Amino acid sequence: MTLEELVACDSTENKMKSVSEAVEQLLVAAQRQGSLTVGVYESAKLMNVDPDSVVLCLLAIDEEDEDNIALQIHFTLIQAFCCDNDINILRVSGMERLAALLGEESPRDSSEPRDLHCILVTNPHTDSWKSQGLAEVASYCEQSRCNNQWVPYVALHAR
Template sequence: MTLEELVACDNAPPADPSPPSGPLRDPDSVVLCLLAIDEEEEDDIALQIHFTLIQSFCCDNDINIVRVSGMQRLAQLLGEPAETQGTTEARDLHCLLVTNPHTDAWKSHGLVEVASYCEESRGNNQWVPYISLQER
């Protein structure tokens, strides 16, 4: 299963745009952090500081991290509406936290594969693996 398939199959449109509550605020339920950025944003110092702090938190809490480029493709995978002449404000997709319930019965095969990829990358001294999402 690819990262694109994982994101697409685990995606559900939010019913409520208010901030998450309950288990989503529990770092123990977070199993993956996607840090998404496009090439033109690489020089944004504030965003880089933000990413550094998030990476530190994730490392301290044993949360896998993946850097992703291709924000437009990521938005498509997440079912974001296309911007129409500036009337639709896009959500900030720079940091996505993927959660998983604490029960073994809910383990996702895709998440296991991503975790294995992250572990393999760390073994090759690539502490934060990088994936480029291509337009289709």
């Protein structure tokens, strides 16, 4: 491996970590402001009614769900809708960390866990909050599109 490859690899890792932290920061801030829509069905309903309010769509999946054909079909349809409506899309892994960030109960509980596979961040119709995390995530999505990576990926790591 050349020095240039090592520097590029290290830079990419730092960027991914920075974006991952920005996503976490954004989710916490948006949840506090009531600007999150959680669940595939709920997200589809909101995007149908008010797509202009959506600023980011997170599609979350872990390795064990990769073979879920129904979920993949939902993701394909949501991605197409987001592209048509200029909504930033980000694929994330780390459902356990995502659940922890959103204050979800552990999956070992007997109750059915909430569907965290699709999360929308909406921009409230007021300027009451502006998230630095949102700006960083939006920038990352834009840079990824310039590199022909239409649905960028970030891993959320358990802490």
